Amino acid sequence: MLDENDAPTDLTQLAVPQVGLLAATGDPFQPYRLLDAAGASIPAADAYFAELVACGRPATTQRSYGMDLLRWFRFLAALGVDWAQATQIEARDFCRWLQVTPKPQRPHWRRPEDLPVRQRPSTPNTLTGKAPPGPRYAPSTVAHAESVLRAFYDFHLELGTGPMVNPFPLKRGARRGRIEAHHNPLEPFGKTRRGRYRPKLTERAPRMISDEAFDQLFAKLSTHRDRALVAFYVSSGVRASELLSSTVGDADPGRVGESAGCLTPPKPSRASCRCPTGAAVTAPIGSWPT
Numbered sequence: 001m002l003d004e005n006d007a008p009t010d011l012t013q014l015a016v017p018q019v020g021l022l023a024a025t026g027d028p029f030q031p032y033r034l035l036d037a038a039g040a041s042i043p044a045a046d047a048y049f050a051e052l053v054a055c056g057r058p059a060t061t062q063r064s065y066g067m068d069l070l071r072w073f074r075f076l077a078a079l080g081v082d083w084a085q086a087t088q089i090e091a092r093d094f095c096r097w098l099q100v101t102p103k104p105q106r107p108h109w110r111r112p113e114d115l116p117v118r119q120r121p122s123t124p125n126t127l128t129g130k131a132p133p134g135p136r137y138a139p140s141t142v143a144h145a146e147s148v149l150r151a152f153y154d155f156h157l158e159l160g161t162g163p164m165v166n167p168f169p170l171k172r173g174a175r176r177g178r179i180e181a182h183h184n185p186l187e188p189f190g191k192t193r194r195g196r197y198r199p200k201l202t203e204r205a206p207r208m209i210s211d212e213a214f215d216q217l218f219a220k221l222s223t224h225r226d227r228a229l230v231a232f233y234v235s236s237g238v239r240a241s242e243l244l245s246s247t248v249g250d251a252d253p254g255r256v257g258e259s260a261g262c263l264t265p266p267k268p269s270r271a272s273c274r275c276p277t278g279a280a281v282t283a284p285i286g287s288w289p290t
Contacts (some may be wrong), residue, residue, distance in 0.1 A: 009079070009093045011100070016078040018104060022066040023250055031059035032066045037077065044083060044162070045069055068145040069152065070203045071098065084162045091149070091167035095197040098142050102135045117241055139199045171196045 019037035034045035043067070047061050052062050075094050076083055094110045156162035171194065175197065209217075214234075221227045233243055 008096075009089075011093065011097050014078055014254045016095065016097070016101075016257070017075050018074065019077060020070055020073055022063065022070050024063075029053060032062050034066055034069055036073070036075070042083075044156065045073075047161075048155055051155055064144070065148045065152075068148040071145065072149055086163060086167045088165075088167050088169060091169075092197060094149075095142060095146060095199075098137055099139075099199065100136070103133075103137060127213060128209060130207055139201055143195075143198050143201055149210060150195055153285065169196050170194060171198075 019035075021035045021039075023033050023035055025031060025033050029048070030049055034042045034049075036042055048069075049062055049066070052065065057065075072094060073083060075097060076086060076090065079090060079093075081090055146168060150166060153162060153168060154165040157164075159168060216228065218230060220232060236243075254266060
C-alpha cells in the first residue's frame with residue numbers, strides 16, 4: 001500500500017517561484033556561481049562546478065549545467081525540500097513538471113524588444129526549415145536536465161554528501177557500470193536509455209538550405225577568394241564551431257597529406273589547416289584576385 005508521502009504531487013497547484021540566479025563571475029577558476037533566493041552561493045553547486053573545471057569542461061558547458069541545477073533548486077524550493085533530502089519522488093515529479101509546464105514568459109536577454117516565446121508565430125523558418133522554440137521545454141532539454149542532475153548526485157555520493165541514494169535512478173534492469181563496456185566492435189551500438197526518467201528523443205534530420213538558396217548565396221560572392229573560402233568550408237565537412245575557432249596559426253602547409261582526415265587535392269598548390277578536432281583539411285592558396 002502506498003504511503004501518503006509516495007503519492008504524486010498535484011503539479012497543477014504548484015507555483016515554482018523564479019528565485020535564485022546563475023551568475024557569471026568572470027573568474028576562470030569558477031566562471032559561474034549558483035545563488036539562492038537570498039543571494040548566497042550554494043556550496044553543493046560550487047563543489048560541482050569546481051569538478052567540471054577540473055574535468056576540462058568549458059564555461060559554456062558549465063552554464064548549461066548550471067541552468068539545469070537552477071531549475072531543480074527552484075523546484076525544490078517550491079516543495080520546501082532541501083537538495084540533500086530529495087528522493088526519487090521529487091525527481092519523478094520534477095521530470096513530470098518539466099515536460100508539461102510552460103516555459104517562463106519573458107523576453108530574450110539578447111533581444112529584449114522581441115516578443116516572448118509564447119507570443120511569437122509558430123511557423124518554421126522558410127529558408128532553413130528550423131522550427132521556432134515552443135511554449136514548453138523540448139524533450140532534449142528534459143533529457144539533458146535528467147543527465148546533469150543524475151551526475152550531480154553521483155558526484156556528491158562519491159564525496160559522501162547529499163542523500164544516500166541518487167534521486168535520479170537508472171532504468172529498471174540496467175546493469176551497473178559503463179553501458180556497452182564489452183561491446184563487439186563488429187556490431188553496431190544499440191539504443192539504450194540510461195536514466196529511468198529520461199524521455200525518448202526522436203532523430204531529427206539535419207537542417208540545410210536548399211540547393212537554390214546555396215546557388216544564390218554563392219552568386220552574391222564578389223571575389224574569387226570568397227568563393228574559394230566558401231567552397232572550402234562546404235567541401236571540408238568540418239563543423240561550424242571548428243571553422244569559427246580556427247586561426248591563422250592552425251594553417252600548416254608542411255602537413256599536407258600526412259593526416260588520415262586530410263582531403264587529398266588534385267593540385268600541389270594546397271595548404272593544410274588543422275582544425276581543433278585534430279582533422280586536417282586542405283584549401284588552395286596562391287594569388288587570389290580580390
